[in-house]
Amino acid sequence: MTKNLYLNIVFFILTCFSFAINAASNLKNQNNPFKLADASNSPKTLNEQIIDYENAIEELESAEGVYSDKLAQELANLADIYQKQEKHDLAITTFNRSLHLNRINDGLYSKAQLPILDKIIISLKKQKKWKQVHEKYNYLYWLNNRNFSEQDEEMLPVLVKLANWNLTSYAMSYSQSPAQDLYNAHYLYKKALSISETVYGQFDKRNIYILNNKMIINYFFATFDISQINSNLIDNTEYTTTTNYQNQIISLKRTSFTNGRDTILNEIDILENQQEPDYFTISNVKLKLADWYLLFEKRQSAMRLYNEAYQFATLNDDQNTFSDDLFQKPIALPYLPNLTTNTRENISNDNLLSNAKYIQASFDVTKHGRAKNIQVVNSNMKESTRLRSLALKSLRHTKFRPKLVKGIAIKTEQVKLHIFPK
Numbered sequence: 001m002t003k004n005l006y007l008n009i010v011f012f013i014l015t016c017f018s019f020a021i022n023a024a025s026n027l028k029n030q031n032n033p034f035k036l037a038d039a040s041n042s043p044k045t046l047n048e049q050i051i052d053y054e055n056a057i058e059e060l061e062s063a064e065g066v067y068s069d070k071l072a073q074e075l076a077n078l079a080d081i082y083q084k085q086e087k088h089d090l091a092i093t094t095f096n097r098s099l100h101l102n103r104i105n106d107g108l109y110s111k112a113q114l115p116i117l118d119k120i121i122i123s124l125k126k127q128k129k130w131k132q133v134h135e136k137y138n139y140l141y142w143l144n145n146r147n148f149s150e151q152d153e154e155m156l157p158v159l160v161k162l163a164n165w166n167l168t169s170y171a172m173s174y175s176q177s178p179a180q181d182l183y184n185a186h187y188l189y190k191k192a193l194s195i196s197e198t199v200y201g202q203f204d205k206r207n208i209y210i211l212n213n214k215m216i217i218n219y220f221f222a223t224f225d226i227s228q229i230n231s232n233l234i235d236n237t238e239y240t241t242t243t244n245y246q247n248q249i250i251s252l253k254r255t256s257f258t259n260g261r262d263t264i265l266n267e268i269d270i271l272e273n274q275q276e277p278d279y280f281t282i283s284n285v286k287l288k289l290a291d292w293y294l295l296f297e298k299r300q301s302a303m304r305l306y307n308e309a310y311q312f313a314t315l316n317d318d319q320n321t322f323s324d325d326l327f328q329k330p331i332a333l334p335y336l337p338n339l340t341t342n343t344r345e346n347i348s349n350d351n352l353l354s355n356a357k358y359i360q361a362s363f364d365v366t367k368h369g370r371a372k373n374i375q376v377v378n379s380n381m382k383e384s385t386r387l388r389s390l391a392l393k394s395l396r397h398t399k400f401r402p403k404l405v406k407g408i409a410i411k412t413e414q415v416k417l418h419i420f421p422k
Contacts, residue, residue, distance in 0.1 A: 159188050162188050226249070288335070394419075
């Protein structure tokens with residue numbers, strides 16, 4: 001099973017990284033003693049506020065010296081405005097000075113540094129300085145570890161935030177050590193799930209977010225090219241104690257099917273143990289389980305599980321509100337939460353306005369989820385035969401969840417799909 005067997009997937013984790021951070025914060029809100037002023041509530045313009053903060057900083061330095069404990073707050077507020085104006089070099093420089101003063105006045109382990117670090121990371125991402133983003137996340141982890149015990153509930157949003165970043169970094173090829181990013185994400189989600197299950201319980205729905213991302217990681221392990229691993233890779237993060245990832249990743253690749261399957265079964269257990277089960281969601285997850293088997297070429301088991309998902313949905317959909325929609329058409333795989341692919345059933349106005357290159361193909365999907373009789377019916381890249389060839393080749397190797405009629409997979413003719421080659 002390799003990445004080449006599927007359509008080029010745009011693994012933009014969580015669609016927008018801010019969503020990932022919000023999801024982590026929803027798990028547990030940290031108690032930060034350091035608060036940034038809300039510039040939007042001020043009647044003054046941003047430039048006027050900058051002048052006010054610069055004057056306040058100058059007065060504090062004159063009255064109390066350049067190491068005044070009040071300066072850190074004023075500097076952070078000033079940096080925040082720079083950031084809102086997209087002046088990221090100024091923002092980073094000013095945030096770093098605030099960070100330095102926090103360490104001087106409140107100690108190396110001061111929690112007041114945490115919101116400032118988050119802000120610095122935002123500006124570094126805007127500048128696409130991925131190496132420095134990694135370094136700041138390392139420091140963020142180190143700082144939290146000095147303030148909280150390993151199994152402390154306060155570590156949960158931190159672990160999820162850092163795991164999300166490592167997963168995003170791997171998926172978007174931000175670093176030169178993809179194996180390390182992938183392993184770090186695996187390790188951090190594992191720790192996060194352990195805390196979440198201890199704090200909230202084994203069947204709490206808040207565990208599902210972490211389980212879904214663990215499943216994505218197992219897909220990435222399954223498609224990982226082992227030849228890319230540098231056997232001499234040394235860990236340069238605070239997250240793990242491993243110094244050689246080769247054996248670890250080979251093992252995780254070998255067990256990726258069972259590990260991914262178990263996360264899906266865990267999610268089903270959680271959903272079925274709710275006081276008021278959501279049968280639509282459970283049906284979707286049962287389909288996801290069948291998809292997982294099909295992705296790993298386990299066709300007979302996949303067909304059995306598709307049938308079971310169908311029977312479950314129809315049994316629990318008395319008003320026929322969702323069961324037909326779930327099974328009426330083929331779906332390109334992998335169809336995993338928090339991932340977007342480069343295929344669309346319909347083309348959006350945004351795609352048209354951006355002049356994104358695409359082809360529209362018509363094809364049949366067999367009962368085993370394979371594309372056959374592929375034809376190009378529309379394209380805006382007629383001049384690029386190479387891209388068209390790559391798109392069609394990837395489509396031939398893509399697996400599809402088949403259409404189900406009364407629980408039985410059937411052939412679907414003339415399916416149409418837009419493909420955006422990357």
